[in-house]
Amino acid sequence: MNTAGADPLALEDMSVTTLADPVEPAAKPRVRDAEATKSRILDAAKKEFAKSGMGGARVDVIAEKAKANKRMIYHYFGSKEDLFRTVLENAYVDIRSAEQKLNLDHLEPREALERLVRFTWGYYLKNPEFITLVNSENLHRAKHLKQSEVVKVYSRKFVAMMENILTRGVATGVFRAGVDPVQLNITVAAIGYYYLTNRFTGAILFERDLMSKEALEERLAFNIDTIMRLVSV
Amino acid sequence: MNTAGADPLALEDMSVTTLADPVEPAAKPRVRDAEATKSRILDAAKKEFAKSGMGGARVDVIAEKAKANKRMIYHYFGSKEDLFRTVLENAYVDIRSAEQKLNLDHLEPREALERLVRFTWGYYLKNPEFITLVNSENLHRAKHLKQSEVVKVYSRKFVAMMENILTRGVATGVFRAGVDPVQLNITVAAIGYYYLTNRFTGAILFERDLMSKEALEERLAFNIDTIMRLVSV
DNA sequence: CCCCTAACGCACTAACTGGTTACTTTCTTA
DNA sequence: TAAGAAAGTAACCAGTTAGTGCGTTAGGGG
Numbered sequence: 001m002n003t004a005g006a007d008p009l010a011l012e013d014m015s016v017t018t019l020a021d022p023v024e025p026a027a028k029p030r031v032r033d034a035e036a037t038k039s040r041i042l043d044a045a046k047k048e049f050a051k052s053g054m055g056g057a058r059v060d061v062i063a064e065k066a067k068a069n070k071r072m073i074y075h076y077f078g079s080k081e082d083l084f085r086t087v088l089e090n091a092y093v094d095i096r097s098a099e100q101k102l103n104l105d106h107l108e109p110r111e112a113l114e115r116l117v118r119f120t121w122g123y124y125l126k127n128p129e130f131i132t133l134v135n136s137e138n139l140h141r142a143k144h145l146k147q148s149e150v151v152k153v154y155s156r157k158f159v160a161m162m163e164n165i166l167t168r169g170v171a172t173g174v175f176r177a178g179v180d181p182v183q184l185n186i187t188v189a190a191i192g193y194y195y196l197t198n199r200f201t202g203a204i205l206f207e208r209d210l211m212s213k214e215a216l217e218e219r220l221a222f223n224i225d226t227i228m229r230l231v232s233v
Numbered sequence: 234m235n236t237a238g239a240d241p242l243a244l245e246d247m248s249v250t251t252l253a254d255p256v257e258p259a260a261k262p263r264v265r266d267a268e269a270t271k272s273r274i275l276d277a278a279k280k281e282f283a284k285s286g287m288g289g290a291r292v293d294v295i296a297e298k299a300k301a302n303k304r305m306i307y308h309y310f311g312s313k314e315d316l317f318r319t320v321l322e323n324a325y326v327d328i329r330s331a332e333q334k335l336n337l338d339h340l341e342p343r344e345a346l347e348r349l350v351r352f353t354w355g356y357y358l359k360n361p362e363f364i365t366l367v368n369s370e371n372l373h374r375a376k377h378l379k380q381s382e383v384v385k386v387y388s389r390k391f392v393a394m395m396e397n398i399l400t401r402g403v404a405t406g407v408f409r410a411g412v413d414p415v416q417l418n419i420t421v422a423a424i425g426y427y428y429l430t431n432r433f434t435g436a437i438l439f440e441r442d443l444m445s446k447e448a449l450e451e452r453l454a455f456n457i458d459t460i461m462r463l464v465s466v
Numbered sequence: 467c468c469c470c471t472a473a474c475g476c477a478c479t480a481a482c483t484g485g486t487t488a489c490t491t492t493c494t495t496a
Numbered sequence: 497t498a499a500g501a502a503a504g505t506a507a508c509c510a511g512t513t514a515g516t517g518c519g520t521t522a523g524g525g526g
Binding site for chain 2: 052053055056058132134135137138139141142143146150151154155158159182183185186187189190191193194195197198199200201202204205206207208216218219222225226229230232
């Protein structure tokens, strides 16, 4: 594409560019809406960064998919890296918020833990961008996340949530004592995350469809079992 | 760097380039060695692909680090993607070969399984490129690995190895029946892989040094415990 | 109704980047 | 030892890519 000075948006239904055509008056009044544009850019950026990573994503593609001008990206977000930082931060805030909404604190500990495992698995499945964004960020040694303060606050609540479940379980006698909530958090994430992020090489190595309905159900059951055995007395 | 037509290898000890200096006669006869050059290219490529991913790695940088000319890369490997494919295939063959050398088949099942968990963890730690290469390959939906036949052969042996351990353990009565060797393989990899690949974001989220000697030992112990509890009767 | 701010758009560029052309140098072997 | 095959090199190219300069347009406040 972009051969000569051709309009890169020529594919779109831009019937009115220079002359106001009397026919189709409501075609494109082109409303100005900063918030909506920002939001479209963030959505498109999330998808592109997830598909190609921070380095592989193309700013022009993001602009095109957001139906926005590239100039707007730089106007609102400053740079590609700043855009990535925002996308990443939003992704973390989103998953941590969803976790908090689970309201596990007044559930029976085993039930609470199982729900957390189910939620984590389900979240990764429904939000595949999350995993790829995190992978990309780790390739860059977390240089973007380092600058985020919000994420830290949310993370503390996340660890506290697991701590609470464990403490209550030990008190009730259903969980053994001495399990590190951080290690458990990491493990809950790991057994779902690894399976999904490496599903392509995994399908080849194990000569199995890892993404069929049955395979996914089987893995979830296996993961719940793994975590339950880990904390049981 | 690379400002004008300056020699990109100028930093190196290239004392003799045009005139044969009578002093230091054995300085640089510039021996021709195809195998050595290929090997240097592969080493440099592994490091670069691991550091920046397949997309982010730069062919010029690989050539420079390999102390080879970029043209040699194309001469020996055809394209950047073919070079990546070779590096990736080598990486898989390497880990699978090392696993086979563990000779777990005549060890007591629990001992064998623990050794496999220890080996996997140790291999990831000593070969951090492996993880990043696999991540990059999964970002590209395993398109390079799909073309490799060798890897499949090795993988079958890998699954068979775990199958053997499990079967023997069930027979001896130390392991419960019904554990899927593929799920177990995935889990053994997952709990080590995830911890290490996400160590940068992890350090921020959990406000902990995940790579200190103690932290690494603690995680390994936790992982062994997780796997043992998973298979125990 | 005017005007000024902010939203928006186009065309350009400087630096890269994978890949190639055309060449020189070294080694082997007939 | 002549010759040619293989190893190695430098300069170059065409296509990209993040980022910008500068002009246009909408719409809310005065």
